[in-house]
Amino acid sequence: MAGLAGRLARRWCSGLLRSPLQVPALGLHMGGPAMRTSQKDFNNAVNQVKLLKEDPGNEVKLKLYALYKQATEGPCNVPKPGVLDFINKTKWDAWNALGSLSKEAARQNYVDLVSRLSASSESPSPEAPAADRKQPESDTLVVTSEDGITTIRLNRPTKKNALTNQMYHDIMAALQAASKDESVITVLTGSGDYYCSGNDLTNFASVPPGGLEEMARRGAVLLRDFVNCFIDFPKPLVAVVNGPAVGISVTVLGLFDVVYATDRATFHTPFSHLGQSPEGCSSYTFPKIMGSSKAAEMLIFGKKLTAQEACAQGLVTEVFPDGTFQKEVWARLKAYSKLPPNTMRISKQIIRNRERETLHTVNAEECRVLRERWQSDECMNAIASFLSRKAKL
Numbered sequence: 001m002a003g004l005a006g007r008l009a010r011r012w013c014s015g016l017l018r019s020p021l022q023v024p025a026l027g028l029h030m031g032g033p034a035m036r037t038s039q040k041d042f043n044n045a046v047n048q049v050k051l052l053k054e055d056p057g058n059e060v061k062l063k064l065y066a067l068y069k070q071a072t073e074g075p076c077n078v079p080k081p082g083v084l085d086f087i088n089k090t091k092w093d094a095w096n097a098l099g100s101l102s103k104e105a106a107r108q109n110y111v112d113l114v115s116r117l118s119a120s121s122e123s124p125s126p127e128a129p130a131a132d133r134k135q136p137e138s139d140t141l142v143v144t145s146e147d148g149i150t151t152i153r154l155n156r157p158t159k160k161n162a163l164t165n166q167m168y169h170d171i172m173a174a175l176q177a178a179s180k181d182e183s184v185i186t187v188l189t190g191s192g193d194y195y196c197s198g199n200d201l202t203n204f205a206s207v208p209p210g211g212l213e214e215m216a217r218r219g220a221v222l223l224r225d226f227v228n229c230f231i232d233f234p235k236p237l238v239a240v241v242n243g244p245a246v247g248i249s250v251t252v253l254g255l256f257d258v259v260y261a262t263d264r265a266t267f268h269t270p271f272s273h274l275g276q277s278p279e280g281c282s283s284y285t286f287p288k289i290m291g292s293s294k295a296a297e298m299l300i301f302g303k304k305l306t307a308q309e310a311c312a313q314g315l316v317t318e319v320f321p322d323g324t325f326q327k328e329v330w331a332r333l334k335a336y337s338k339l340p341p342n343t344m345r346i347s348k349q350i351i352r353n354r355e356r357e358t359l360h361t362v363n364a365e366e367c368r369v370l371r372e373r374w375q376s377d378e379c380m381n382a383i384a385s386f387l388s389r390k391a392k393l
């Protein structure tokens with residue numbers, strides 16, 4: 001499943017390549033001073049776009065759209081679409097960002113861009129990174145099993161391992177499989193410089209036919225099922241936090257048995273900034289782990305903890321220098337994986353079982369509250385700000 005903005009953008013961008021940008025036909029009035037780019041060059045470039053062999057990606061299509069509008073209509077002169085009209089707002093932002101660029105310069109830029117795209121689509125370099133090409137969904141999670149350890153690796157480093165809807169499903173399936181496989185320890189970790197940047201905010205951009213209400217209902221069901229998998233996981237569960245962690249990737253840590261972190265990691269739950277409320281049972285586990293006032297500072301005010309602070313508060317088991325993190329942690333986990341599996345499982349059960357029912361109740365309540373939050377103006381505005389690149393943490 002693709003995210004909201006991505007999907008919306010893809011939908012209009014694909015139309016954009018089929019018909020000349022879904023804007024008025026090219027009966028252009030391009031008089032004025034001598035131009036380096038003739039109307040014929042420009043018309044040719046518009047036609048050439050439709051013949052590109054490779055999809056140039058959404059960013060480029062957005063650039064083409066904006067240049068086309070500027071070249072044909074001049075500076076953006078239409079009212080800004082509403083905050084929830086994501087597609088048109090993204091297009092408007094791109095056009096508006098060209099400011100007072102002249103029609104002539106926009107035409108030239110458009111022709112230059114198309115000519116670069118045509119050249120690269122004629123001679124593709126296999127070594128060139130396919131930045132705009134979408135990875136198959138299955139690549140965003142990599143599951144391996146070795147030395148008695150099943151490792152579930154978030155593998156979307158270019159998006160800081162933000163969790164798409166598909167990834168929630170894949171992680172649930174991986175946990176189900178790991179609970180039954182031969183391994184004795186299960187590890188969750190990330191690829192690249194981040195552990196995980198939390199929920200992919202574009203998940204909220206795909207508003208289904210039932211509207212915001214239906215989107216919030218589906219989100220709450222998915223979140224509840226996802227967190228339940230952590231509550232019920234029967235074997236020792238270890239987080240190897242290889243970098244900064246945000247949102248839901250932090251809150252579920254309270255349901256892990258052990259959390260190892262690089263000293264580069266940070267722990268951030270910016271729910272108030274996003275008009276959202278705590279999940280992952282953190283409204284229960286965090287006060288229990290670190291005391292209610294420290295938990296409030298994280299969950300209400302969004303205080304970001306360093307790895308050392310998170311360790312001092314009991315959320316992290318141990319912090320390692322980044323240079324030796326992987327080596328030290330995996331050596332230790334390999335040694336632990338030689339311990340008797342049944343004994344470890346039984347010990348986990350006796351530690352966790354007492355509060356399992358409570359955790360399910362907490363999870364259900366947090367999802368109920370979030371379902372309402374996701375329909376609030378505060379939340380929608382925060383997400384729209386992020387999607388329009390105006391805000392980040």
Ligand SMILES: CCCCC/C=C/CC(=O)SCCNC(=O)CCNC(=O)[C@H](O)C(C)(C)COP(=O)(O)OP(=O)(O)OC[C@H]1O[C@@H](n2cnc3c(N)ncnc32)[C@H](O)[C@@H]1OP(=O)(O)O
Nearest residue numbers: 158159160162197198199200201219222223247248392393
């Ligand atoms: C089923 C629903 C369940 C819902 C459960 C609810 C969970 C709540 C949460 O998880 S709340 C937390 C949500 N996360 C965020 O708010 C983080 C948003 N991201 C950022 O603020 C920043 O990206 C950053 C601080 C994580 C990293 O900043 P940096 O400058 O180092 O890197 P970039 O911003 O350039 O990021 C690289 C690209 O990755 C995209 N990206 C990063 N995080 C997310 C995200 N959470 N959602 C969507 N996209 C994300 C970012 O947009 C860049 O993409 P681009 O290269 O295409 O521009």
